[in-house]
Amino acid sequence: MERTLIGELSAHVGEEVCITGWVDVRRDQGKMVFFDFRDRSGKVQGVCLPGSEALETAKETGKEYVVRVEGVVNKRPEKNIVADRQNGDIELEVKKLTIVSKAATLPFDTDAELNLDTLLDYRPLTIRRERERAIFTVQREIVAAFREYLDSQGFTEFQAPKLVGDDAEGGAGVFKVEYFKDRNAYLATSPQLYKQMMVGAFERVYAAGPQFRAEKHATTRHLNEISMLDFEMGFIKSHEDVMRMIEGVLQHTTKRLAERAQDAFAATGATLPLTPESFPVLKLREAQKILGAAEEPDLEPEQERAICEWAKREKGSDFIFITHYPVSKRPFYTMEDENDPGFTKSFDLLFRGVEIVSGSQRVHEYDMLVEKIRAKGLDPEKFSFYLMAFKYGLPPHGGIGMGLERLTQKYLGIDNVKEATLFPRDMNRIDVLLSSSIPDESDDA
């Protein structure tokens, strides 16, 4: 018999169907047994009535067993209807129950709050939990919204390389790769330079993919491997055009989540953010004045939290742009504001207390860019590949980089970014997959 998805059972009342999935719960009543069955589309209650042929199998079928069930979809009697639950008005009367795969007892409580260590040590299993499925459903929708919106705005997606040459840029800690002959190679910390080159051909581009930072930090918001959402756009008037675009991305994201991830938000107890038509904007110095803080080159984490509270209270927004960071604090490709010398046409976007986006207008004029590289104490020679794009005509442009895990974390009000990361890597955590004992087929060649 053809498989029917659990989510579609309500259209088959009175019919004989076959479902496959997992046992979510078994409630053994002695002469009869109840189940909750689960597949990718949802859950449904199954009943093994007294005298049923399936009863014997039902008794030995535990949580997480993979099963195939043949049965009849029945309307539930009035008194047994459970409101507020998927398929709460129907149930599957089990006629035939087949165990497809047995399952050992789970080493943690399915519904309880778990310590982060437990959650991640048992990741292959904890992703089955309702809360975790909700988190990564939201994450998928965020990525989909990013692509969908930028596609509608004439952007082209491209694959940025993850292995890059000399660490010409300095800055963030890099992972060195020992492989390439007579050359140092590193894992990419950003697709920045490649995005800019791509503007020369496609004007508007974006890239979504992993980036690597070899920094020994232990915070609730840092990871050594992150999923970055980056875009870069040509023919802009200023960094404000870039700000409008990321605003559009996030408005679209909130809208899409409201339409398609309501269940996930309900499952995590999160609320959708206040996402106004245009986000409040403050220069860094203005923000510091509001907070009564000194004019430092950047905001402290505590100040980021405080200014976000201000934006929510005073402007009804969970998002706020902070612009005009000093030249010293920003990378060489950031354009200085001719109307505000010493400060850049750059911005961070803060969301619910943390920085989720960095962006700016970039320097597009060749001679000025060479000069800026020198001013940062770097060698333009090492940037010749990159500079080629500028030497042969690149329009005014700008763009952003956005951390997917942080964005997911903040959309759902999660405390630690690692909870919003499927397989987080940090100094002390990398999956043990027995990789050293698994032969690599490509080695045989």
Next chain:
RNA sequence: GCGGUGGUAGCUCAACCGGUGGAGCGCUUCCCUGUCACGGAAGAGGAUGCGGGUUCAAGUCCCGUCCACCGCGCCA
């Protein structure tokens, strides 16, 4: 890297001023014909992260070490 807090049953936690460890959930066995976190009865399960020290006696105090969480630093 620095500071704070913590590490006790499979999970989540409790154990006062030092006196040979408990609960809930889970697990095992039995009972249960409408449950939906089913319910009921009984039971198993622990060298208290690791190493040293103080003490008649250490989960508890001291030193070291490892790990985790939180904050900071760092962070194109």
